[in-house]
Amino acid sequence: MRAALFIPCFVDQLYPQVGIAMVKVLRRLNVDVHYPAAQTCCGQPAFNTGCWDEARQLATRFREIFAGAEAIVCPSGSCTAMVRQFYPELIGQSAPVYEFGEFLVKKLGVTDVGARFPAKVTYHDSCHALRELRLKNEPRQLLAKVRDLELIEMDQAETCCGFGGTFAVKFPMISYAMDEVKCTSIRQTGADYVVSADSSCLMQIAGYLGRTGQPVKTISLAEVLAST
Amino acid sequence: MNAAEQFQAAATEKAGDLRHRAVIQKAIGTYDAAVAKGKTRFSDWQNARSHAAQIKWETINHLDRYLEQFERKVIENGGQVCWAETAEDARRYILALAQRRGVKRVVKSKSMTTEEIHLNEAFEHAGIEPIETDLGEYICQLRREPPYHIVTPVMHLTKADIAQTFAMPATTSAEEMTMFARAKLRQAFLTADMGVTGANFAVADTGMIAITENEGNARLSFSLPKIHVAIVGIEKLIPRLGDLALLWPLLSTSGTGQPLTAYNSLIGGPRQSGEPDGTTEFHVILLDNGRTKLLADAEQRDALHCIRCGACLNACPVYKNIGGHTYATTYQGPIGSVITPHLRDAKEWSHLPFASSLCGACTDVCPVRIDLHHHLLHNRRNAVQRGFDHPLQRLAFRLWLWAMKSPTLYRLGGKLLRFTPMTPWTKTRDFPEPPAQSFKDWWEENERRP
Numbered sequence: 070m071r072a073a074l075f076i077p078c079f080v081d082q083l084y085p086q087v088g089i090a091m092v093k094v095l096r097r098l099n100v101d102v103h104y105p106a107a108q109t110c111c112g113q114p115a116f117n118t119g120c121w122d123e124a125r126q127l128a129t130r131f132r133e134i135f136a137g138a139e140a141i142v143c144p145s146g147s148c149t150a151m152v153r154q155f156y157p158e159l160i161g162q163s164a165p166v167y168e169f170g171e172f173l174v175k176k177l178g179v180t181d182v183g184a185r186f187p188a189k190v191t192y193h194d195s196c197h198a199l200r201e202l203r204l205k206n207e208p209r210q211l212l213a214k215v216r217d218l219e220l221i222e223m224d225q226a227e228t229c230c231g232f233g234g235t236f237a238v239k240f241p242m243i244s245y246a247m248d249e250v251k252c253t254s255i256r257q258t259g260a261d262y263v264v265s266a267d268s269s270c271l272m273q274i275a276g277y278l279g280r281t282g283q284p285v286k287t288i289s290l291a292e293v294l295a296s297t
Numbered sequence: 298m299n300a301a302e303q304f305q306a307a308a309t310e311k312a313g314d315l316r317h318r319a320v321i322q323k324a325i326g327t328y329d330a331a332v333a334k335g336k337t338r339f340s341d342w343q344n345a346r347s348h349a350a351q352i353k354w355e356t357i358n359h360l361d362r363y364l365e366q367f368e369r370k371v372i373e374n375g376g377q378v379c380w381a382e383t384a385e386d387a388r389r390y391i392l393a394l395a396q397r398r399g400v401k402r403v404v405k406s407k408s409m410t411t412e413e414i415h416l417n418e419a420f421e422h423a424g425i426e427p428i429e430t431d432l433g434e435y436i437c438q439l440r441r442e443p444p445y446h447i448v449t450p451v452m453h454l455t456k457a458d459i460a461q462t463f464a465m466p467a468t469t470s471a472e473e474m475t476m477f478a479r480a481k482l483r484q485a486f487l488t489a490d491m492g493v494t495g496a497n498f499a500v501a502d503t504g505m506i507a508i509t510e511n512e513g514n515a516r517l518s519f520s521l522p523k524i525h526v527a528i529v530g531i532e533k534l535i536p537r538l539g540d541l542a543l544l545w546p547l548l549s550t551s552g553t554g555q556p557l558t559a560y561n562s563l564i565g566g567p568r569q570s571g572e573p574d575g576t577t578e579f580h581v582i583l584l585d586n587g588r589t590k591l592l593a594d595a596e597q598r599d600a601l602h603c604i605r606c607g608a609c610l611n612a613c614p615v616y617k618n619i620g621g622h623t624y625a626t627t628y629q630g631p632i633g634s635v636i637t638p639h640l641r642d643a644k645e646w647s648h649l650p651f652a653s654s655l656c657g658a659c660t661d662v663c664p665v666r667i668d669l670h671h672h673l674l675h676n677r678r679n680a681v682q683r684g685f686d687h688p689l690q691r692l693a694f695r696l697w698l699w700a701m702k703s704p705t706l707y708r709l710g711g712k713l714l715r716f717t718p719m720t721p722w723t724k725t726r727d728f729p730e731p732p733a734q735s736f737k738d739w740w741e742e743n744e745r746r747p
Contacts, residue, residue, distance in 0.1 A: 235651075236653065242312040246312035246618040
């Protein structure tokens with residue numbers, strides 16, 4: 070199978086290891102990946118801030134860059150939702166983008182990717198993966214097959230971390246309070262790591278954990294699946 | 298300070314108030330457990346939501362027809378109908394009626410539409426004494442505070458706070474406080490000249506209004522005084538009496554987790570000839586107050602499906618952290634942030650749709666399937682289109698767009714990220730250590746094939 074890589078700007082610039090981990094897993098599963106080099110941003114920051122004219126131009130650009138791709142894989146539920154759920158409203162067209170875990174489970178039919186990750190982890194459902202893409206079981210099916218990994222569910226797995234893009238900058242203290250609630254729930258599990266399909270949520274969570282000196286670490290689903 | 302600045306200041310303060318957070322988390326935790334249990338009584342909750350949404354869709358999309366049918370029926374039953382385009386129209390009608398009949402004291406049951414039109418202040422101005430008879434609203438009235446929540450007006454108060462409001466020792470039991478309020482309120486019911494209620498539903502095919510409550514105070518409010526006035530938002534219509542078979546349990550399950558509330562009443566008009574008791578006058582005020590503006594917006598019209606159950610407030614992580622008073626609107630939480638810019642000044646309230654992480658928890662719990670968090674996005678778009686956003690924000694997005702359209706500029710912009718950006722976010726949180734190489738650079742170095 071051939072798949073185009075959609076590496077969101079956020080991952081590209083701040084968390085390249087997430088994209089690299091995804092490439093590693095896909096290759097392990099004999100997926101022929103290619104990376105359209107002209108890609109930048111899907112337009113979500115502008116779209117969510119109400120600047121639809123600006124977002125529309127980037128949506129059109131994205132469509133052109135990924136034209137003809139039969140499957141596009143993305144290590145972010147949020148950016149996948151932007152293209153698949155919101156492009157139709159914005160430009161009347163979508164593109165066949167799959168969130169990485171979703172691609173593995175639903176498109177490739179694989180849950181065991183041969184990973185090993187000896188740690189206690191808890192899973193944070195990112196809002197876009199959970200509520201726009203309805204991915205609740207897929208990441209858990211994948212984590213269940215990771216050797217030596219113990220998944221401990223937190224009470225507030227489905228509660229928003231408070232990032233929300235420009236929301237976190239416009240209303241920093243509301244965002245901070247939400248972060249605190251989330252991190253309290255994470256800490257109560259006693260897990261070593263919090264795992265998520267979205268690096269933006271993990272940045273928000275790590276931002277709080279780091280500043281308050283907590284030992285819990287953050288890691289993307291792709292990196293867990295790439296570990297052996 | 299304008300409304301946006303007031304909101305920002307109040308939100309910042311409340312978000313850091315850990316006592317407030319603990320009280321609300323506990324209250325909503327109890328609610329969540331009750332609702333989870335309540336939903337299991339439905340054989341298919343999702344299907345029930347869809348069916349309810351369909352009933353409300355049908356109503357709202359044929360509202361003209363159902364309103365006229367309702368009016369006809371109310372008049373046939375001996376009631377009177379006032380069409381109030383604005384809050385002022387509604388107040389004027391009710392005050393004129395009160396003055397004509399020499400009303401001195403009014404008992405009120407819980408009604409958000411009366412909050413919306415600031416009826417208590419209008420009564421007080423006219424020298425008429427309004428008395429809230431719902432226990433929560435009574436406490437709000439004593440504290441001169443607006444309701445904190447559309448269903449649970451004093452969710453933010455502990456038992457000790459309420460004892461203090463009643464000027465009782467902090468150790469007073471809930472029963473003692475309830476009996477104290479009951480004694481006061483019984484007297485009010487017996488001496489009031491007019492009862493004012495809202496309506497949870499207005500039934501078009503019978504001309505009845507339906508009232509849902511737990512304390513029995515609404516029933517006394519509309520049956521003991523001689524005159525009953527119901528203030529009904531035009532979106533409260535439902536086509537048929539039979540629709541209540543679904544909507545009553547749906548409302549109570551979403552509102553409190555109860556299979557049905559303790560009291561559900563249907564009022565079909567004043568006392569008919571041959572009946573031994575009842576009111577002598579029944580007035581229904583059909584309130585527009587901006588609702589037809591929302592009705593004209595085909596994209597967001599479904600926001601008029603709302604049955605005011607409060608579920609979206611309880612699900613909202615923003616509401617849980619900033620509380621109901623911070624919004625400074627009649628309707629708080631997600632539904633408030635959707636409808637307030639339509640019902641009131643769009644510019645003044647344009648900040649509310651932005652005060653959301655767009656998590657979508659509200660949409661998932663809405664019993665009538667209002668597309669709440671997507672409407673927040675629509676309201677943001679409307680605000681920008683109408684030029685309500687900050688000019689600097691607009692400029693920033695133009696520059697950003699320019700950079701994002703060119704991979705070269707995009708790369709250059711990425712390099713600037715190597716210097717930790719100073720934003721309000723980084724004041725309280727650690728920004729990640731920027732990597733040595735972007736994914737793009739890595740791919741180019743390792744993967745690019747000739």
